[in-house]
Amino acid sequence: MKGKPPVTNRQRQEEPYKINDRIRAREVRVVGDFVEGGNAVLPLAQAIKLAEDNELDLVEISPNAVPPVCKIINYAKFKYEQKKKQKEIKANAAKTVLKEIRFGPNTDDHDFNFKLKHAINFLKEGAKVKAYVHFVGRSIVFKERGEMLLLKFAQELEDYAQVEQLPKLEGKRMFLFLAPRPAKK
Numbered sequence: 001m002k003g004k005p006p007v008t009n010r011q012r013q014e015e016p017y018k019i020n021d022r023i024r025a026r027e028v029r030v031v032g033d034f035v036e037g038g039n040a041v042l043p044l045a046q047a048i049k050l051a052e053d054n055e056l057d058l059v060e061i062s063p064n065a066v067p068p069v070c071k072i073i074n075y076a077k078f079k080y081e082q083k084k085k086q087k088e089i090k091a092n093a094a095k096t097v098l099k100e101i102r103f104g105p106n107t108d109d110h111d112f113n114f115k116l117k118h119a120i121n122f123l124k125e126g127a128k129v130k131a132y133v134h135f136v137g138r139s140i141v142f143k144e145r146g147e148m149l150l151l152k153f154a155q156e157l158e159d160y161a162q163v164e165q166l167p168k169l170e171g172k173r174m175f176l177f178l179a180p181r182p183a184k185k
Helices: 044-053 075-092 109-124 137-156
Strands: 027-031 039-043 057-062 069-073 098-103 128-134 161-170 173-180
Touching: 027 044, 027 057, 039 044, 044 057, 044 069, 057 075, 069 075, 098 109, 098 137, 109 128, 109 137, 109 173, 128 137, 137 161, 137 173
Parallel strands: 027 069, 098 128
Antiparallel strands: 027 039, 057 069, 128 173, 161 173
């Protein structure tokens, strides 16, 4: 088996930006510190030479513009900064937590109040609550009890939560989804 070595995943991963010789336009708009006035339209060969003279890369920033916009920068450093920004955006994204509370169709008042207090704490922390009644064996004939229990639960949590989904039976479980009320300012 002579010829090319097998292509690895690392090589297959496509670069998000075209650089230097990979740019296919005849002329490009070069922006940045290396051009008089901050931007100029140059033939591609001249733009690449300008980048090489400064020991940097010509990176195509906006390929859809006419002519394409390029910048003379250190590409490795640019990619690192982009990755860092993406990581920061991801870290700042709100993570929603879903807490589950399980009832039986015959849950008595003490257990109900105990689970209600837990739900209030979860909602105060900003977590969503998935309350469900699990019907075991023949208890499925008490669907109305389960629905009443979940509606009572939602009514008790009215000050802390808003109902995302009303009680709905799926298989042997009836679900109710609650989301925390937005904080009043």
